[in-house]
Amino acid sequence: MGRRLKHSDKSQLRTEALRRRDALDPVFRIECATAIAAHASLIGVNDGEIVAGYMPIRSEIDPRPLMHALVTRGARLCLPAVIDRTTIVFREMTKETPLVDTGFGTIGPGPDAAPMQPGIVLLPLAGFDKAGHRLGYGAGHYDRAIARMREAGRGPQLIGLAFSMQECDAIPAAGHDVPLDAVITENGLRRFDPPA
Numbered sequence: 440m441g442r443r444l445k446h447s448d449k450s451q452l453r454t455e456a457l458r459r460r461d462a463l464d465p466v467f468r469i470e471c472a473t474a475i476a477a478h479a480s481l482i483g484v485n486d487g488e489i490v491a492g493y494m495p496i497r498s499e500i501d502p503r504p505l506m507h508a509l510v511t512r513g514a515r516l517c518l519p520a521v522i523d524r525t526t527i528v529f530r531e532m533t534k535e536t537p538l539v540d541t542g543f544g545t546i547g548p549g550p551d552a553a554p555m556q557p558g559i560v561l562l563p564l565a566g567f568d569k570a571g572h573r574l575g576y577g578a579g580h581y582d583r584a585i586a587r588m589r590e591a592g593r594g595p596q597l598i599g600l601a602f603s604m605q606e607c608d609a610i611p612a613a614g615h616d617v618p619l620d621a622v623i624t625e626n627g628l629r630r631f632d633p634p635a
């Protein structure tokens with residue numbers, strides 16, 4: 440008999456993982472952002488491949504050096520924007536795109552930017568475990584966006600970005616949780632087994 444999933448299990452893991460992430464020193468953060476960019480060649484990027492990055496908030500690992508490395512390998516970039524309490528969309532980011540407030544403390548392209556369907560999504564993590572289960576901030580924004588893309592037959596590759604100390608013992612996964620394909624930390628890229 441599986442144990443019933445308690446909401447508190449996940450929120451406590453999230454609180455602890457975010458506390459560890461918040462405590463990292465600024466020089467180590469720069470080293471890690473540089474290190475994950477050095478692993479760019481481990482992500483297969485086709486020419487013109489659309490990659491969803493993010494603009495870091497709170498104590499998230501800075502994905503911008505990696506985003507730049509992927510552009511030099513042929514990627515086109517987009518960023519998430521919150522359009523209502525439960526929905527995010529992805530919008531194209533070019534050199535000319537002005538960045539505006541896109542909700543929850545984020546900045547990104549405004550409603551004039553082209554909507555995009557990314558083939559690869561880089562997800563900022565609060566925590567992850569060895570099965571590829573993921574903790575975000577608990578709003579379910581990425582889970583819903585990915586579910587929608589899968590329903591439309593366009594399931595993107597999901598690559599979490601994290602500091603290695605964000606690994607957790609075991610994150611209880613609810614039915615709506617979509618596991619990661621891989622995680623990149625300062626130590627390298629790790630692929631997860633597809634769910635059985």
Ligand SMILES: Nc1nc2c(c(=O)[nH]1)N(C=O)[C@@H](CNc1ccc(C(=O)N[C@@H](CCC(=O)O)C(=O)O)cc1)CN2
Binds near residue numbers: 493576
């Ligand atoms: N950099 C970045 N961009 C992103 C996300 C993200 O996690 N990181 N998102 C991923 O979904 C979406 C935005 N969703 C977010 C949802 C909650 C919080 C957050 O910090 N929540 C606070 C409560 C803040 C409030 O109520 O105003 C919290 O968890 O304490 C941030 C972003 C799209 N863009």
Ligand SMILES: Nc1ncnc2c1ncn2[C@@H]1O[C@H](COP(=O)(O)OP(=O)(O)OP(=O)(O)O)[C@@H](O)[C@H]1O
Binds near residue numbers: 574578581586615616
């Ligand atoms: N596909 C979905 N359809 C409906 N509700 C969903 C879906 N995915 C997630 N939710 C809801 O979103 C809430 C947050 O989910 P969860 O705790 O997994 O967040 P998270 O993975 O930390 O957040 P995020 O996806 O924003 O990074 C839950 O209340 C969940 O029921």
